[in-house]
Amino acid sequence: MMDVWSALADETRREILDLLRSRPYTAGEIVDQFSLSAATVSHHLSVLRETKLVNTTRRAQTVIYSLNPAMLRRLMNGLAEFLNP
Amino acid sequence: MMDVWSALADETRREILDLLRSRPYTAGEIVDQFSLSAATVSHHLSVLRETKLVNTTRRAQTVIYSLNPAMLRRLMNGLAEFLNP
DNA sequence: TTGGTATTTCGAAAATTATCGAAAAATCGC
DNA sequence: GCGATTTTTCGATAATTTTCGAAATACCAA
Secondary structure, eight states: OOOHHHHHTOHHHHHHHHHHTTSOEEHHHHHHTSSSOHHHHHHHHHHHHHTTSEEEEEETTEEEEEEOHHHHHHHHHHHHHHHOO | OOOHHHHHTOHHHHHHHHHHTTSOEEHHHHHHTSSSOHHHHHHHHHHHHHTTSEEEEEETTEEEEEEOHHHHHHHHHHHHHHHOO
């Protein structure tokens, strides 16, 4: 199980989070945004889900990914705490 | 050249930054805090320096590492901007 | 300059991560 | 249930990162 820092270390995963800032996307829509295989993107999505950076819901065959701001907020607050103890 | 996210993805490097929160440390003092070889710690320090997360000065034979809060502040502000565009 | 201390660089091995094609799983509509 | 669509898992390979011991570098003191 990867931690949130390692999850964010990957450029593709950061781009996925950036995408999700505007609205939720299905897995297929996210795959379309990258020149990577569906298998690879699915792997990145599973990392983002395991680290709770995104939420998922199912809609028929499709899986919808949405940004979970709580985790990034926690990270930001952790940084603030680190800098101003 | 590693980016700041990848630099922070490593637990040892995060612990080094945490150490430097209290005061500057020499390379040797930092090595003493970990059960890792000097070569390995030196590598981590070079990553932290390249990504500007720490500053260095020389004092005779010793190299002193200190926290550079500017980079972490930028990261924090970037997160804030990401969350509240 | 020589010797001593502190640190970094080099070269290689081990561990982890990213990537893919193919197969499997989940869910729908009929 | 069956076929179609969407997504994930599997198994393997490539790429990257961590780690170390040994050698090299940097600096000082005598």
